[in-house]
Amino acid sequence: xxxxxxxxxxxxxxxxxxxxxxxxxxxxxxxxxxxxxxxxxxxxxxxxxxxxxxxxxxxxxxxxxxxxxxxxxxxxxxxxxxxxxxxxxxxxxxxxxxxxxxxxxxxxxxxxxxxxxxxxxxxxxxxxxxxxxxxxxxxxxxxxxxxxxxxxxxxxxxxxxxxxxxxxxxxxxxxxxxxxxxxxxxxxxxxxxxxxxxxxxxxxxxxxxxxxxxxxxxxxxxxxxxxxxxxxxxxxxxxxxxxxxxxxxxxxxxxxxxxxxxxxxxxxxxxxxxxxxxxxxxxxxxxxxxxxxxxxxxxxxxxxxxxxxxxxxxxxxxxxxxxxxxxxxxxxxxxxxxxxxxxxxxxxxxxxxxxxxxxxxxxxxxxxxxxxxxxxxxxxxxxxxxxxxxxxxxxxxxxxxxxxxxxxxxxxxxxxxxxxxxxxxxxxxxxxxxxxxxxxxxxxxxxxxx
Amino acid sequence: xxxxxxxxxxxxxxxxxxxxxxxxxxxxxxxxxxxxxxxxxxxxxxxxxxxxxxxxxxxxxxxxxxxxxxxxxxxxxxxxxxxxxxxxxxxxxxxxxxxxxxxxxxxxxxxxxxxxxxxxxxxxxxxxxxxxxxxxxxxxxxxxxxxxxxxxxxxxxxxxxxxxxxxxxxxxxxxxxxxxxxxxxxxxxxxxxxxxxxxxxxxxxxxxxxxxxxxxxxxxxxxxxxxxxxxxxxxxxxxxxxxxxxxxxxxxxxxxxxxxxxxxxxxxxxxxxxxxxxxxxxxxxxxxxxxxxxxxxxxxxxxxxxxxxxxxxxxxxxxxxxxxxxxxxxxxxxxxxxxxxxxxxxxxxxxxxxxxxxxxxxxxxxxxxxxxxxxxxxxxxxxxxxxxxxxxxxxxxxxxxxxxxxxxxxxxxxxxxxxxxxxxxxxxxxxxxxxxxxxxxxxxxxxxxx
Numbered sequence: 001x002x003x004x005x006x007x008x009x010x011x012x013x014x015x016x017x018x019x020x021x022x023x024x025x026x027x028x029x030x031x032x033x034x035x036x037x038x039x040x041x042x043x044x045x046x047x048x049x050x051x052x053x054x055x056x057x058x059x060x061x062x063x064x065x066x067x068x069x070x071x072x073x074x075x076x077x078x079x080x081x082x083x084x085x086x087x088x089x090x091x092x093x094x095x096x097x098x099x100x101x102x103x104x105x106x107x108x109x110x111x112x113x114x115x116x117x118x119x120x121x122x123x124x125x126x127x128x129x130x131x132x133x134x135x136x137x138x139x140x141x142x143x144x145x146x147x148x149x150x151x152x153x154x155x156x157x158x159x160x161x162x163x164x165x166x167x168x169x170x171x172x173x174x175x176x177x178x179x180x181x182x183x184x185x186x187x188x189x190x191x192x193x194x195x196x197x198x199x200x201x202x203x204x205x206x207x208x209x210x211x212x213x214x215x216x217x218x219x220x221x222x223x224x225x226x227x228x229x230x231x232x233x234x235x236x237x238x239x240x241x242x243x244x245x246x247x248x249x250x251x252x253x254x255x256x257x258x259x260x261x262x263x264x265x266x267x268x269x270x271x272x273x274x275x276x277x278x279x280x281x282x283x284x285x286x287x288x289x290x291x292x293x294x295x296x297x298x299x300x301x302x303x304x305x306x307x308x309x310x311x312x313x314x315x316x317x318x319x320x321x322x323x324x325x326x327x328x329x330x331x332x333x334x335x336x337x338x339x340x341x342x343x344x345x346x347x348x349x350x351x352x353x354x355x356x357x358x359x360x361x362x363x364x365x366x367x368x369x370x371x372x373x374x375x376x377x378x379x380x381x382x383x384x385x386x387x388x389x390x391x392x393x394x395x396x397x398x399x400x401x402x403x404x405x406x407x408x409x410x411x412x413x414x415x416x417x418x419x420x421x422x423x424x425x426x427x428x429x430x431x432x433x434x435x436x437x438x439x440x441x442x443x444x445x446x447x448x449x450x
Numbered sequence: 451x452x453x454x455x456x457x458x459x460x461x462x463x464x465x466x467x468x469x470x471x472x473x474x475x476x477x478x479x480x481x482x483x484x485x486x487x488x489x490x491x492x493x494x495x496x497x498x499x500x501x502x503x504x505x506x507x508x509x510x511x512x513x514x515x516x517x518x519x520x521x522x523x524x525x526x527x528x529x530x531x532x533x534x535x536x537x538x539x540x541x542x543x544x545x546x547x548x549x550x551x552x553x554x555x556x557x558x559x560x561x562x563x564x565x566x567x568x569x570x571x572x573x574x575x576x577x578x579x580x581x582x583x584x585x586x587x588x589x590x591x592x593x594x595x596x597x598x599x600x601x602x603x604x605x606x607x608x609x610x611x612x613x614x615x616x617x618x619x620x621x622x623x624x625x626x627x628x629x630x631x632x633x634x635x636x637x638x639x640x641x642x643x644x645x646x647x648x649x650x651x652x653x654x655x656x657x658x659x660x661x662x663x664x665x666x667x668x669x670x671x672x673x674x675x676x677x678x679x680x681x682x683x684x685x686x687x688x689x690x691x692x693x694x695x696x697x698x699x700x701x702x703x704x705x706x707x708x709x710x711x712x713x714x715x716x717x718x719x720x721x722x723x724x725x726x727x728x729x730x731x732x733x734x735x736x737x738x739x740x741x742x743x744x745x746x747x748x749x750x751x752x753x754x755x756x757x758x759x760x761x762x763x764x765x766x767x768x769x770x771x772x773x774x775x776x777x778x779x780x781x782x783x784x785x786x787x788x789x790x791x792x793x794x795x796x797x798x799x800x801x802x803x804x805x806x807x808x809x810x811x812x813x814x815x816x817x818x819x820x821x822x823x824x825x826x827x828x829x830x831x832x833x834x835x836x837x838x839x840x841x842x843x844x845x846x847x848x849x850x851x852x853x854x855x856x857x858x859x860x861x862x863x864x865x866x867x868x869x870x871x872x873x874x875x876x877x878x879x880x881x882x883x884x885x886x887x888x889x890x891x892x893x894x895x896x897x898x899x900x
Contacts, residue, residue, distance in 0.1 A: 031802060035825040118847045124836060126846055133858055134828065215858050234680070236859045257881030264883035352481060363881075374876050375485040378584065386574060386879030395884070396576055396875070397568045397896035408583055408665050408872040409686045410860040422858040425846070426824050429836030431707030431813075433714035434845070446847035 019206035023135065023213040025193035026160040030134045032191035033158045038109040040189050045105035045152050051183040052098040052148060052176075056091055062175035063089045063144065070168050079168065082271075087142045087169055097148040097176075104152035104399045110417040111158050117450040120427075121442060125449070127426040132158035133215040136420055137207055138402065139164045139229065140220040144172040149400045150218075151180050151195055157420040160191075162207065162214070164198040173197060208233035216420070218403045223330070238415060240406040242330045242356040243273030245388040248347040248373070249293075250364035251284035257385055258289065258363040259296055264387040265361065267300045271332050273404065274359050274381075274391040278327060278337045280347045283309070286340045291315040294338070302334045309340035327354040344369055348376045355379060357406050359391040359413075380406060380413035469656035473585065473663040475643035476610040480584045482641035483608045488559040490639050495555035495602050498633040502548040502598060505629050506541055512625035513539045513594065520618050529618070532721075537592045537619055547598040547626075554602035554849045560867040561608050567900040570877075571892060575899070577876040582608035583665040586870055587657055588852065589614045589679065590670040594622040599850045600668075601630050601645055607870040610641075612657065612664070614648040623647060658683035666870070668853045673780070688865060690856040692780045692806040693723030695838040698797040698823070699743075700814035701734035707835055708739065708813040709746055714837040715811065717750045721782050723854065724809050724831075724841040728777060728787045730797045733759070736790045741765040744788070752784045759790035777804040794819055798826045805829060807856050809841040809863075830856060830863035 033041075052059070070087055073079035089097075116128040136159045140146045147163060154161040165173040177197040184190045198207065207214065211234040219229040219239045226239040247265050249258045265276035281290060286309065294314040297304050305322040306314055319338075326337040327350070341347045351360050359381035362373040374382040381391045391414060393401025398416025405411050411419030436442045483491075502509070520537055523529035539547075566578040586609045590596045597613060604611040615623040627647040634640045648657065657664065661684040669679040669689045676689040697715050699708045715726035731740060736759065744764040747754050755772035756764055769788075776787040777800070791797045801810050809831035812823040824832040831841045841864060843851025848866025855861050861869030886892045 031826060031828060034828070035822070120840070120845065120847060124840075131825075231684070236686075236857070254881065260881050260883050264885050268884045268888065370878075372485070374874075375581075376481060378481060378484070379874065381875045381877060383877045384879065386877050386882045387884050389884035390570070390574075390877055390879075390882070391875075395570065395887070395894065397570060397894065397898070407686070412872055413875050422862055424824075424829065425831045425841075425863050427831065427833045427836050427840055428820075429834065429840075431704065431710050432836045432840070433710050434718045434837050434839035435714050437845070438718065444845060444847065448847070 019198060019203050020210065020213070022162060022193070022196040022198065023207070023210045026135045026162055026196055027213050029191035029193045030132065030160040033155070033160060033194060034132050034134075036158065036189060038111065040187065041156055041158065042105045044155055044184055044187050044190055045101050047186055048148070048151065048180050048183040049098040049101040049105070051179045052094060052101065055179050056094040059094050059172065059175050059179070060089070060091055062171040063087075065171045066169050073168070083142055083168070087144070087172075089144055089172065093145065097145050100145075100400055101148050101152040104156050104417070107156065107399045107417060110156065110421050114450055115423055116448070119447040119449055120444050121432070123430045124432045125428050127428070128423050129426055130421045131424050133420055133422050135160045135162065135214050136216045136218065136402075137162040137164070137214050137235070138218045138220065139204060139207075141166045141222075141225070142169050144169045144176060146220065147173055147176040148180070150402055153400055153402050153417050153420060155194065157417040159420050160194050162196045162198060164204055164207065167199070167201075170199060208235065211235045220403055236410070238403055238405050238407070238411060238419065240273060240358065240404045242406075243275070243358045244278070244328065244330050244354060244356040245274060245276045245358050246278045246280055246351050246355060246360040247276045247388065248280040248341075248351070248360070248362045249282060249285060249289060250344065250347075250362055250366060250369050250373075251282040252366035252369065253282070253285060253289075253363040254365055255285075255289055255292070259293055261361060261363050261385065261387050262293060263296055263300060265389055266297070266302055266336050267334065268387065268389050270334050272389065273330075274388050275332070276336065276361075276388050277329060277331055278339065278354070280339050280341050280350060281310070282347070283340050283342055286310075286313055290338075290340075294319060297336060300334075302336055305335065305337045307339040310338045313340070314338075330356070344372060348373060351377050351379070357408075358404075359383065359388045361386060361388050469648060469653050470660065470663070472612060472643070472646040472648065473657070473660045476585045476612055476646055477663050479641035479643045480582065480608075480610040483605070483610060483644060484582050484584075486608065486639060488561065490637065491606055491608065492555045494605055494634055494637050494640055495551055497636055498598070498601065498630050499548040499551040499555070501629045501633040502544060502551065502626075506544040509544050509622065509625050509629070510539070510541055512621035513537075515621045516619050523618070533592055533618070537594070537622075539594055539622065543595065547595050550595075550850055551598050551602040554599075554606050554867070557606065557849045557867060560606065560871050564900055565873055566898070569897040569899055570894050571882070573880045574882045575878050577878070578873050579876055580871045581874050583870055583872050585610045585612065585664050586666045586668065586852075587612040587614070587664050587685070588668045588670065589654060589657075591616045591672075591675070592619050594619045594626060596670065597623055597626040598630070600852055603850055603852050603867050603870060605644065607867040609870050610644050612646045612648060614654055614657070617649070617651075620649060658685065661685045670853055686860070688853055688855050688857070688861060688869065690723060690808065690854045692856075693725070693808045694728070694778065694780050694804060694806040695724060695726045695808050696728045696730055696801050696805060696810040697726045697838065698730040698791075698801070698810070698812045699732060699735060699739060700794065700797075700812055700816060700819050700823075701732040702816035702819065703732070703735060703739075703813040704815055705735075705739055705742070709743055711811060711813050711835065711837050712743060713746055713750060715839055716747070716752055716786050717784065718837065718839050720784050722839065723780075724838050725782070726786065726811075726838050727779060727781055728789065728804070730789050730791050730800060731760070732797070733790050733792055736760075736763055740788075740790075744769060747786060750784070752786055755785065755787045757789040760788045763790070764788075780806070794822060798823060801827050801829070807858075808854075809833065809838040811836060811838050
């Protein structure tokens, strides 16, 4: 195992004002990264993947240090068991980190893609070409595998990265960032400071004010945390608010598919933002469908809260009456609200009223109803006969995700490398002037070449 | 000429709180617009274009009323002649408005485009499909032709629109909005309230707070005005800050192209944000190039402010010394700052340091230097041998523009219909559950179909 004495650049090591310095350095690095070849960017990712594997024990040792401190917090009751579990990694976890970096390296180059080409006039051609955003900042809680995942996505798309992890994972994050930085240093063309790690809470405050230096901020954590970042920075934020996902069982649903999809959407991982919180059932199918569905939920340990018609039809005394507020709740737990609706229109209206524009599903064998649902529900994911739990960057084939966005601007849903790019217009002429068009000597013909 | 007694929905007619009501109505309209066919959306635009032509005298009369009041302000010295000129329209201007609406109707449908298709597994296919943003608000100053232009772009892309024009153009804007609303009413499938017009300054304040109801806000006006909107709303803003554009004359430039491009970039319309403010000249070409260039600028009435080397080489006593602050100035006038640079690297560094990420041009016959410039300059438009004045939605072939963005997120540069769209992921399965992948029974194969 190669050891290094080089220290990782951190906000700690340079004091509070170091954050601005780090952001300026990242900006400088970004300008170099933007013109690196795809070959070099991939080489950097593969070098980092190798280094992660080779220095696995260093990562595991750093993680053990974090876990020792964290287990003390669990004993004192100031850290939850779930958080502790997410903090822990292992030799096998480290190998998975390396594998994920290699997956991102295997994606097609997100840069230099010609999104459109228009010949404006003879000899005057406009190319709309994808390019990096610049400097991306990611603020995340405990899970240390975010470091290699986000570093891979950022560098693959030619961006400089500022990372701020949770203090409970400080040693693991520092070890991972150091390994990345060492790996990048083996490639002479790579700019220094392509990846920077911040440590303190105060660093976040400083970061949020740097809208001139940072192009995008990605908060990964609780709803309250994401909301806080949204409200305290002028930097564009990519993140997700609530995850109130619906499954609507249409009158023409195949019942076994409906049961399978609804059950998976709720119980496969109820803490995830893409798990379902509300089941809508068409009144035409409710009498025959609801008793089986409710029985399956109850058998899976799910608490069912039903509207009055659900209560009447469910045939299960454990079903509790749903309140109006249940339609707007993100339980993140084994609880589901169930409502009988009069048909497609009421289902769509309910979702557009109460949903969070995350992911909503219709179960039906009627293609026309499915198409109407998918056009008219205003959400980043609209599904037909598939579990809402599929809303995930890896499952979508994005390699990994930098986050999930419930905003509509720029990137929506699970966001991979493409969400870390923008575009520039490259116009190639031959001494062309606007005056000759304004004067009528020349005319645009706007021929779309792509 | 058809006259109508139907009144246009305005914030005036319903009092202050009417803004929320209008935004809610626009939201409802947006959900209907999202599922209208392209045929219907085009039909609406063509109906509006016809109505604009048929009711031209109504628009001209309303404009005369605005102009009468405005000319009083010009006499009093509280309105500039330039502003007055932009307010004025004519029968011919109205015909141009109609023509522009027809151009937007002739664009390819921006909705329902499959941006990517991936088969995740057998029978489980993910479609990334373009769709409308929802509700777009445009706040603009005097120019009444903004109403038909923006209405066409918004409806073509399936969005509901809230408009707020300057009080000086109130009669013209109201007439135009009424004509649009009447035209839309002739199409039964069109939702009511697809277009709403606000009138008061207080309405803007209320609007800025409605981040739950409005998806995008486009301010069109002075730098200070755009900046104000940026800082006082949590709604995403599409707009442009400063326009500090550069022309860099490389050592391998064709001199006649360099003179033509630099001159056009500065003098063709100096008040525009895409006109050049700084000329950078390679030291290798400066001694032979600068005297001719400066003479041409001076002949065109341009004040030249030069660095010390420019002063020494220009051979014109009217050249004033440039201060450090000149490099960061948007003159919007017949003034240009000129600097001699050591080569490509210094030119790129200067632009990335002082530019506003708007539009920057290199003049050269060296394709390698041009490519390096275009990759490494961080701007929405990077040009080779073409005037910076080409940065415009119409010239780019976008039909029209809702605005120009100097931000990097979502849409960049001149923004047409595409910038008013987002996308949703449509996932079509057959009862697929995540549990079967987590359990290892099934595996994703992520086959990219498009």
